Amino acid sequence: MKFVDSHCHINFPDLQADIAGLLSRMDNFDVSHALCVAVNLPELPSVLALAAEHHNIFASVGVHPDYEDTPEPTVSQLVALAKTPKVVAIGETGLDYFRLTGDLEWQRERFRTHIRAARESGLPLIIHTRSASEDTIRIMREERADEVGGVMHCFTESWEVAQQAMELGFYISLSGIVTFKKAEELKDVARKMPLDRLLIETDSPYLAPMPHRGKQNQPAWVRHVAEHIAELKGIALQEVADATTGNFFKLFARAGAA
Template sequence: MFVDSHCHINFPELAERREELLAAMAENRVSHALCVSVNLPEWPSVIAMAESAPNLFASVGVHPDYEDVDEPTVEGLVELARHPKVIAIGETGLDYYRLEGDLEWQRERFRVHIRAAKQTGLPLIIHTRSASDDTIRILREEGADMVGGVMHCFTESWQVAQAAMELGFYISFSGIVTFKKAEELKEVAKLVPLERMLIETDSPYLAPMPFRGKTNQPAWVRHVGEHIADLRGIPVAEVAEATTANFFKLFARAQAAA
């Protein structure tokens, strides 16, 4: 069985297809999926999706790309995280690719999430783009190794992966790893130990080959796992077994709720 460790099936284009998505997951041997929060106004739809099926979970957090929103507080995140279906804090992190100017607000928001994770004991879901040095630095400064987490939709170098794993983080690969031009990322996928690896779809984005360009869905995480198995020259069952076990090890609350 596979697990989709990161998706956004509360987004309208997927939420209206919930029954179809769940059926496709079952057909493709995808047992569970984590519906990830990107902002607080939409968080009710995230938790409602998680409550709608026993094999769906939720996180709580505000994505670094969201400007001009009410800033999350440690206390607010901790309160929302009391819900038994919430198994992680995030997604959070830094993104210097889409935004310019003084981004100190983004770094402070990141710190708030790390502090909330430490209070709740829940792991972090990290988004980083064009900001790996600051991301690793802040994780270290805030003691994020106390809770660990996952570097979601990983596209960085092997050196960044090593630094994250030293802090207790897992490395999660999305459909990007199946893209023909992702040569460097494919090499990273060969090097990351199976015991530190997760797989995801980031639905509705980043559909893997052979579905690139289509609306992604959790069922297609299987193709990510199959591609990594091909890259490493190992049976796909090894990737499925390891990444599923890693999911429930990292997200311990999911094990209790599953």
């Protein structure tokens, strides 16, 4: 039985400082691979270095919508960076109207840039959306994100939004939030999710799942997410492991070829 953490930030200082221990715990918890996701261009070298140094770590290139005061990527820049070995996706990108307010047209333009880069590079998208699902889906449609597909990471939206994303060829990734007691709407999404469209993640170092809530998260604990989904669906853990691992390598095809 093997699990894959489809979204983490193990280049962040506290996690990178204990990378040997982190990888060892992944092995102990049957987590075979992890995707280290970029959030801006200045810190991208640390993401790429981890992927280069460790056979079971992959990377993405992109600029997170929460980063306002940071170098803005261009389509050509992202496409060039996407050619780096072990880069398997464009992102994370998307819209976040929760943390930032005011005129957020720059966020929407950045999102469009990433979708265009994904279409040009042929790599799937990693999409972050918070309090912005209507605009997120609209821009995905307008920019033809369905031509490359991708994943709605750390999904916390409604079943209706999940359906709209899946209609565009996207996977839905559930994080430790699904294990939280009050996350009833998300638990309902998990019950309804078809296994062939499901991914799991930690979003480390954030959102540690039960029974570790409040602690610094790590890729090894993605197993707890899978265990809770299996319980919600009333199926064997092996089924969740097989489906989500297979989905990861199907979506991120370059990872399977690495």
